Amino acid sequence: RHVADFQLSIASVIENSSGDCLAQDLHLQAQQLAERLKCDSVVSAISAGPGTVNFTINRELLAKTVLQQVWKDGSEYGVKSELFSAVPRQKAVVEFSSPNIAKKFHIGHLRSTIVGNFIANLKVALGHEVVRINYLGDWGMQFGLLGVGFQSFGSEEKLKSSPLQHLFEVYVQINKAAEDEDTKKLAKDFFRKLEEHDEQALSIWQQFRDLSIEEYIRIYKRLGVHFDEYSGESFYQEKAQEVLKMLEDKGLLQKTIKGTGIVDLSEKKDLSTVSTVMRSDGTSLYITRQVSPHLAAAIDRMNKHSWDTMIYVTDKSQSNHFQHLFQILKLMGYDWAERCQHVSFGLVQGMKTRRGEVIFLEDVLNEVRSRMLQNMTSTKTTKETQDPVETAEKVGLAALIIQDFRGLLSSDYQFSWERALQSRGDTGVFLQYTHARLHSLEQMHGNAELTDVNVSCLQEPDAISVLQHLLRYDEVLYRSSQDLQPKHIVSYLLTLSHLAAVAHKTLPVKGSAPAVAQARLCLFHAARSVLANGMKLLGITPVTQM
Numbered sequence: 339r340h341v342a343d344f345q346l347s348i349a350s351v352i353e354n355s356s357g358d359c360l361a362q363d364l365h366l367q368a369q370q371l372a373e374r375l376k377c378d379s380v381v382s383a384i385s386a387g388p389g390t391v392n393f394t395i396n397r398e399l400l401a402k403t404v405l406q407q408v409w410k411d412g413s414e415y416g417v418k419s420e421l422f423s424a425v426p427r428q429k430a431v432v433e434f435s436s437p438n439i440a441k442k443f444h445i446g447h448l449r450s451t452i453v454g455n456f457i458a459n460l461k462v463a464l465g466h467e468v469v470r471i472n473y474l475g476d477w478g479m480q481f482g483l484l485g486v487g488f489q490s491f492g493s494e495e496k497l498k499s500s501p502l503q504h505l506f507e508v509y510v511q512i513n514k515a516a517e518d519e520d521t522k523k524l525a526k527d528f529f530r531k532l533e534e535h536d537e538q539a540l541s542i543w544q545q546f547r548d549l550s551i552e553e554y555i556r557i558y559k560r561l562g563v564h565f566d567e568y569s570g571e572s573f574y575q576e577k578a579q580e581v582l583k584m585l586e587d588k589g590l591l592q593k594t595i596k597g598t599g600i601v602d603l604s605e606k607k608d609l610s611t612v613s614t615v616m617r618s619d620g621t622s623l624y625i626t627r628q629v630s631p632h633l634a635a636a637i638d639r640m641n642k643h644s645w646d647t648m649i650y651v652t653d654k655s656q657s658n659h660f661q662h663l664f665q666i667l668k669l670m671g672y673d674w675a676e677r678c679q680h681v682s683f684g685l686v687q688g689m690k691t692r693r694g695e696v697i698f699l700e701d702v703l704n705e706v707r708s709r710m711l712q713n714m715t716s717t718k719t720t721k722e723t724q725d726p727v728e729t730a731e732k733v734g735l736a737a738l739i740i741q742d743f744r745g746l747l748s749s750d751y752q753f754s755w756e757r758a759l760q761s762r763g764d765t766g767v768f769l770q771y772t773h774a775r776l777h778s779l780e781q782m783h784g785n786a787e788l789t790d791v792n793v794s795c796l797q798e799p800d801a802i803s804v805l806q807h808l809l810r811y812d813e814v815l816y817r818s819s820q821d822l823q824p825k826h827i828v829s830y831l832l833t834l835s836h837l838a839a840v841a842h843k844t845l846p847v848k849g850s851a852p853a854v855a856q857a858r859l860c861l862f863h864a865a866r867s868v869l870a871n872g873m874k875l876l877g878i879t880p881v882t883q884m
Contacts, residue, residue, distance in 0.1 A: 342385070342392030343400070343806060349389060364389035397802065401793035404805045408864040409788045413871055417463055419812030425819075428646035429467040431639055432458045435563070436652070438475030439550045440484050440505040443699040445686045445753075446653045451699075452739055453683055453747060454651040455563045455877045456824050463875055464819055469643055472554075473635065474570035476547050480509065482529030485542055486521060487512025501549035502698055533575070547572070557699050561735065562877055569635065577634035582616060590669055591615070603665045613662035632663055640674060647677050649822075654682035654748060681822055684750035686742075706734035713759055714884065723883045734759070736766030736878040743824040743876060764832045769873060770881050772835040775842065776866035777882040783847050783859055795857035800841040804865055807834055811868055824876055831872045838865045
């Protein structure tokens with residue numbers, strides 16, 4: 339069954355095609371138009387379908403063009419397409435991951451990390467300049483508690499060897515004790531010392547922060563993620579006060595009876611929508627944790643990086659926060675607020691490790707690695723890989739990422755280890771398996787050379803399907819670049835893998851005539867190259883054996 343390479347719908351080109359045009363009329367018009375069109379060196383056949391005109395591309399030209407383009411552009415294939423020629427190169431700031439020190443690194447942070455990484459990768463691939471920022475929860479009352487807790491339950495040794503885990507344990511312990519008024523008072527005092535820049539308190543806090551970041555860097559590296567800047571609420575405490583002053587000077591800051599500082603965001607100025615930027619606890623005013631520092635951070639980044647677009651990646655429960663943030667910036671007269679964007683995502687239910695709920699990112703990485711390793715050792719087809727642990731980690735991460743990216747980011751989904759780690763079906767494991775198979779095919783038969791490929795050897799339908807699909811890669815990149823959704827690329831790569839798997843069965847390299855073997859090898863090389871490019875954009879490291 340041959341389906342045309344390109345179709346033209348008659349209804350879209352004829353005048354007055356309001357709904358009263360009958361199907362048989364359209365069919366007739368399609369036939370008449372098809373008869374008047376001539377084939378040429380590009381189009382080898384033209385026919386009429388129900389209300390459509392179908393065009394078939396010269397098969398040899400298709401093969402030659404696609405293979406040459408993939409070969410020539412390499413890792414830039416698809417990106418160099420004319421679809422992107424009108425898109426200006428820009429500077430983007432992407433804020434993502436952003437965990438809270440001493441608290442859980444929950445699944446929402448994991449989603450933010452992989453989604454933000456994808457957006458940054460895509461922008462970089464398309465020639466934009468990207469600044470990756472991790473905006474840590476590294477300030478606030480929790481550090482008062484943590485400071486006091488560390489003096490009671492802390493251990494320098496554990497802090498150095500596993501800071502994230504140790505600080506979390508201390509935080510849990512001190513929270514149990516925090517019911518007690520004395521502890522509360524001590525915590526308040528410690529935090530006040532921090533705010534007053536007391537040297538000893540600050541050096542304890544700095545140690546917590548530095549050691550946590552060191553550990554984060556190590557774990558992010560396992561995920562294949564890096565940041566250009568580890569920022570955080572602590573950077574913007576003074577600047578947040580300046581922002582409050584600016585809001586006051588512009589007459590945007592209003593005080594309630596309780597002394598809370600609010601900004602009115604309602605259309606009618608009737609306080610129906612307000613954002614709280616400052617609270618009072620009776621003795622001192624303190625800025626609300628999120629809004630004011632984030633305002634200060636946005637303004638500071640504009641001064642520092644003069645970006646064209648700034649993207650915040652968090653779960654959708656924070657949509658209000660960012661709407662308010664952008665609205666306040668606009669009220670303050672910053673027109674660039676319109677170039678800020680919140681990419682929000684849904685919630686993931688049911689991710690548990692064997693030890694229980696997820697507390698640290700490392701738990702997830704270890705779990706996915708050990709489960710994958712178990713699957714690999716129990717499968718008979720698994721050849722001895724050189725570094726099974728490393729391979730299990732990369733394949734397992736592919737599984738996590740593909741399960742996460744298959745749907746719209748805004749949808750919630752139920753997480754399942756079983757589903758994610760299946761080797762058949764639409765999973766990351768299947769993508770990795772396909773990549774490894776195509777790679778070993780090249781290893782076995784030596785590398786393909788494009789120069790002496792006889793494209794007339796690639797006329798089988800299964801070869802044509804792969805070539806047609808490769809031709810569409812740029813459109814998929816373009817769609818993802820427009821809406822920042824990874825699912826377009828995911829479904830493209832899954833289809834590519836299925837098509838390549840079929841071709842691998844029906845178009846053997848081994849035992850074919852040299853010209854045929856060479857042409858097929860070239861086709862499989864092109865498929866593997868595009869598969870690898872797409873996987874890397876998603877944040878997956880392709881494996882060469884498994």
